[in-house]
Amino acid sequence: MAKENESYKELESRRSPESLKRLYLENLKLTKKAIKESTGKDNLIIQTIKSIEDLKVGANKLAKRLREWYELYNPEFSRSISDHRKFSQLIISKSRSELLKEIGLKEAESMGADIDKKDIDAILLLAVQIITFYDTKEKLEEYLDNAMEQFCPNTNALAGSLIAAKLLEQAGSFEKLMGMPSSTIQLLGAEKALFRHLKTGARCPKYGIILQHPVVAKSKDKAKAARMLADKISIAVKVDYFKGEFIGDKLRKGIEDKLK
Amino acid sequence: MAKENESYKELESRRSPESLKRLYLENLKLTKKAIKESTGKDNLIIQTIKSIEDLKVGANKLAKRLREWYELYNPEFSRSISDHRKFSQLIISKSRSELLKEIGLKEAESMGADIDKKDIDAILLLAVQIITFYDTKEKLEEYLDNAMEQFCPNTNALAGSLIAAKLLEQAGSFEKLMGMPSSTIQLLGAEKALFRHLKTGARCPKYGIILQHPVVAKSKDKAKAARMLADKISIAVKVDYFKGEFIGDKLRKGIEDKLK
DSSP states (O other): OHHHHHHHHHHHHHSOHHHHHHHHHHHHHHHHHHHHHHOOHHHHHHHHHHHHHHHHHHHHHHHHHHHHHHTTTOHHHHHHOOOHHHHHHHHHHSOHHHHHHHTTOOGGGOOOOOOOHHHHHHHHHHHHHHHHHHHHHHHHHHHHHHHHHHHOHHHHHHHOHHHHHHHHHHHSSHHHHHTSOHHHHHHTTOHHHHHHHHHHOOOOOOOSGGGGSHHHHHOSSHHHHHHHHHHHHHHHHHHHHTTOOOOHHHHHHHHHHHTO | OHHHHHHHHHHHHHSOHHHHHHHHHHHHHHHHHHHHHHOOHHHHHHHHHHHHHHHHHHHHHHHHHHHHHHTTTOHHHHHHOOOHHHHHHHHHHSOHHHHHHHTTOOGGGOOOOOOOHHHHHHHHHHHHHHHHHHHHHHHHHHHHHHHHHHHOHHHHHHHOHHHHHHHHHHHSSHHHHHTSOHHHHHHTTOHHHHHHHHHHOOOOOOOSGGGGSHHHHTOSSHHHHHHHHHHHHHHHHHHHHTTOOOOHHHHHHHHHHHTO
């Protein structure tokens, strides 16, 4: 180590300060360029799916808060409708008596307290916020759909944009996803259960994210369906990575026929 | 027990089905009325402060996501500004070259990738969402301010609307807050530390939510300031509960003078 340091010092002493500075700047430029070029479409897709998930969690949380608040005023109506978005829209556009009429109740029968208009306006502020939340989420999903169709048409056609993007998110990059065997793809998103299996000998998980795919979710033998789907996805990803022909539809039809 | 049941059955057999039904309906009506009347202004205030807190957490989470995403495109600018709201507004209103110019950089020197316009539009969707988030939070804070001023003017003047509302939230209702000794008010929001103290003999907490009050936060002896402030708050709450005269300003001035 001491010797290495010495030889480094020797080398340094032979260099003029200017040439060192030039070297540093040149190096910095190259590194910056490398960073700039390392951002691919897959990074953008990963950020998009993460944002969509954050928006989903946030919207649900706020909607629950809204209901708790609004139920002081009109509990019966809130209990009659489970869709958060529709609920928010309705309480903005209609009055309490109209809403109660829809579910066949009179205002006098309600357990809700009589609240001043300006207090209700505050509640509705939150409802408006929740609607813009769902709108943004929808727009981002549309964008994701388009981006996935261009970036990996086969994987997208086979798995659907949300599942494909989630797989990509778990893998970290498209290149990494491409290098994964189908058994790994099958378990992406079930890491916790997998490591519990390896550590404690608990049962091995049979599917991760791809359980959300209709082919797997509807199947009776989910483990088998998950294995087959992961198999095809792993093919589709490789075709996409090497810009092969479009076979996504064929792959999807094949698996749907087999699992009928 | 068996005897009680028997006598209940006897009682029931003496009643006609109609009279029983009438009794049931009458009871239901009274219960509904009691529920309706149990909602006070303090319930609304508690919901408001909970919503404000949810909005705050949500906005911060989304803003971090936005930055991670936007930094693929323009990392230097994101690092130069820490205010999330301002950051979101600026990236919507100005182009990358303008933003980089503001921090004295040229576009060619940036490490950010060149991203298509429609990909950037997706990022900006999230930025717009974050701005509406902060706007809603601000409007609710305004509403809370007004509501607190009307509902408990003394506590509000002494503690400020956010802290007073948080104390109310922790206590559960204004009546409960009114019944609390000042030592309990002092520790509201530090329950975890308090129970750790009781259970394991760790150090006793000296302040909870009221640490956020400028009088306590700026003080050198925070424990003493917290004790004094909790003392005055407990007086203010009782005055508000029994609709006494306005002495909030005097209380606040007294404590500020003492701690100078």
